[in-house]
Amino acid sequence: MLILTACAQPSSPKVAAASTSEAVVATSVLPSWQDTAAKKSIVDFVARVTQAGSPDYVPPAERIAVFDNDGTLWLEQPAYVQLVFTLQRIHELAPQHPEWKTEEPFRSVLAGDMKGVAATGETGVAKLLAATHTGMSTSDFRATVHDWMSKAQDPRFKRSYTQLVYQPMLEVLQYMRANGFKTYIVSGGGVEFIRDYSERVYGVPPEHVIGSTAKYKYSFVGGVPTLTRLAQIDNVDDGPGKPASIEHVIGRRPIAAFGNSDGDIQMLEWTTAGPGARLGVIVHHTDAEREYAYDRTSKMGKLDKGLDEAPAKGWVVVDMKQDWKTVFPNATQ
Amino acid sequence: MLILTACAQPSSPKVAAASTSEAVVATSVLPSWQDTAAKKSIVDFVARVTQAGSPDYVPPAERIAVFDNDGTLWLEQPAYVQLVFTLQRIHELAPQHPEWKTEEPFRSVLAGDMKGVAATGETGVAKLLAATHTGMSTSDFRATVHDWMSKAQDPRFKRSYTQLVYQPMLEVLQYMRANGFKTYIVSGGGVEFIRDYSERVYGVPPEHVIGSTAKYKYSFVGGVPTLTRLAQIDNVDDGPGKPASIEHVIGRRPIAAFGNSDGDIQMLEWTTAGPGARLGVIVHHTDAEREYAYDRTSKMGKLDKGLDEAPAKGWVVVDMKQDWKTVFPNATQ
Structure with missing residues (x-):
């Protein structure tokens, strides 16, 4: 790994120096990657675009x-982490909502009936998101996400979700920043959800996270300027929404x-x-x-x-197993 | 002016060194500012927030x-520059639109009847924006803006608009970046319009420009992935929209x-x-x-x-004259 800072400056001598020594350090970069074509x-x-004088x-x-997030930087099976958060929040909030015992899709969530949830379709999902992601201030939502993220654990791996990020991709993020790149996350997930941990886990600051967003209402609440999350979609950052964002x-x-699903195709095409x-990767x-096998x-x-x-298209397909x-991170294999 | 780079890194020794010498260099910074309270x-x-060990x-x-843009970083009288662009584009495009001779608000624009344009209200403005800002690819629109910006001249000052930026504010932008700040433009104007010149004139890269946006449609046009600007508003970045953005x-x-109008109040409040x-300034x-006098x-x-x-609120009011x-830039006074 190069020990350069991530400071991106035109004609920075440090960056130029790094690029010319690229070939020399190539064997020591990306240590969690096999020495394969990927x-x-x-x-x-990286060598081509950083080499001074290169065409x-x-x-x-x-x-x-x-970089896409779910399935590209951290795991997305058996369910998107944000969906796990949503379902667990429904359980946590249920005592304040006795009507949910009979009202779909809440009834199915509380009964653990995922087929019942799926049967409610997009309308059902919208209701779950509205109940768990909206109607509060941005700072309250941020605190809720932070609290959940610090406690939640994946049942199979017995780890927090922020420990279920991909070590090889952490190395790619760092490697590219060390070579003067700005690394952005462009995710279909909610932007605040990712921002909770992106800086400390990925080294990606909040302002480099692009995601789906809710509309905000600005007003004074108790004399304090407040942004309230509304149950209206602002931006869906998936598929063709990614190049637009x-x-x-x-x-x-x-x-x-870098992506991993068909929702990333337009981003790869555009790039x-x-x-x-x-x-394109x-x-x-x-x-x-070690993780999951899935695709079509x-x-x-x-x-x-x-x-x-x-x-x-000339896109690199990374075979995780190979x-x-x-x-x-810190896995035994 | 400090000669630090704008590289913002936590615990950067360069930034720390700069901040401790702030008091010493204060008389040489912001040279176009009078030594007044502002x-x-x-x-x-800047000294307080950069001084290591300061509370x-x-x-x-x-x-x-x-930073707001119109009226904060460059002139906005007698009309927003983007409005000048819009009206001039109507004239340029008129030969392709014979129907505009009788159709409002185009008829009034072509007749130079600004009262007639104003009488068409928001609907009229929306039609002018749609005719000049939408229906083309993002890259075609960018090229049109760039071409216009390189030729257009303000009739009073006989200068291009990019020479009608405020020298004291250029110094503030640079001064703050030299002290580790990230400087963002948050404007009610169209984001691509500002991005055309923000990097070379303000030192603010495209990704640090936030503005009003049109919705984009992603599709293949002639086999090429293309973002087409639609006549639908995506985001209005003014007033309460600024903290939300x-x-x-x-x-x-x-x-x-930093702002200059009531459309910046919410941004100043939030900040x-x-x-x-x-x-707050x-x-x-x-x-x-030397410029214009206006307010209420x-x-x-x-x-x-x-x-x-x-x-x-403790906001600093800069009296341009005083x-x-x-x-x-390069003005005789």
Whole structure:
């Protein structure tokens, strides 16, 4: 791992120095990656765009890399973490809502009947999100998420969710920042949910997290300026929404994109269709033993079209089982 | 001016070193500012939050400063620059739209009848914006703005609009970045319009520009992934929309805010209501000779409630005539 700071400055001599020594350090970077084609593609790309004088050289200001979150940076099986949060919050809030005993989709959630929840469709999901994510101030919601995240544990791995991030991807984030990249998360998940831990776990500050958002209402509550979360969707940052969010928030086209599902295809297309050297990476979940194996028919993180299109588009498909030495931080394998 | 880089890193020794020498360099910073209370308030605030060991110390990662654009960083009289662009584009596009000769508000624009335009109200403005800002790809719109900006000239000052930015505010932007701040523009104007020149003129990169946005449609046009600007508003970044945008995009509450009109009040409230040292600044246009004098009843940049509330809120009111030695870059006075 290079020990450069993540300070992205045009013509920074430190960054230039790093790039010219790229080939030398290549064997020591990304230590949790096997020395396979996937790792080589990432390291070669970084070398090409950081090498001063290279025809593919990209100034640090334009080195933007975007990363999906669920299934790309942390686990998303057997359910998105934010969905786990939502369902657990329904249970926690139930005593204050006796009407939920008979009202769908709450009745099904409380009865543990996930088929019943699924039968309520998008309307049901919207009701669950409204009940758990809206009607409070942004700071109260943030505190609720923080409290939950610090206590919640995944039943299979017996770890907090923030320990179920992918060690090889943490290394990619750090490696790219060390080479002058700005690393952005571009997720279909709620932006505040990710911001709770993104800085300390990923090294990605709040202002580099793009996600789905609720509309806010600004008003004085008890004499204090307050942003209240409304039960109205502001932005759905998934599928075609990802390039749109990137353009709205960043205003530059990324040169590297990492995803894992068909919801990331448009982000990869948008990123890799630009001129010059481009990197598109799909994390393919192939490791049922260390994590999960899923793709074409998965309910969460479905990867079907992306697998078909990757070869023609030149996207790198990372085979977790083959390409990663380890999956989670401090794991025994 | 300090010669520090704008690299904001927690516990950066360079930033710490700068902050401890703040008092020494105070007389040489902000050279276009008179040595009046306004300048002192800005410099004192920066010294307090950057002084290691100070009770008001703020880590660089949390040093966020937000700036309105029209009337705060560049001129907004006799009309917002983006409105000038819009009206001129109607003239340029008119030959392709013979129907505009009889259709309002186009007829009034082409006849130079601004009262007629005003009479069409918000619906009329929406039609003008739709005709000039939507229906094309983001890259085509960007090229149109860039072309216009490179040619357009203000009739009174005989300068391009990007030369009608405020030299004292350029110094504030640079001064704050030199002290580890991230400087964001938070404008009611269209985000792409500002991004055209923000980096080269203000030193503010595209990803630090927040503004009003149109919805985008993602699709393949001629086989190329394209974002098309739709005639639907995505976000109105003015008034109460400013704190909402700040929370959506930055996800941290700023500690310093600069505005000039009542549309900035909520941003100043939100910023200065947080704990610890806070800075709220209102640029008051008092200089009819060097620029314009306007406030309580102005159609553009109305400053009424803000003037009333500033003393109780502790906001600094900058009197352009008294507090600025010069207004525009390379001006004779």
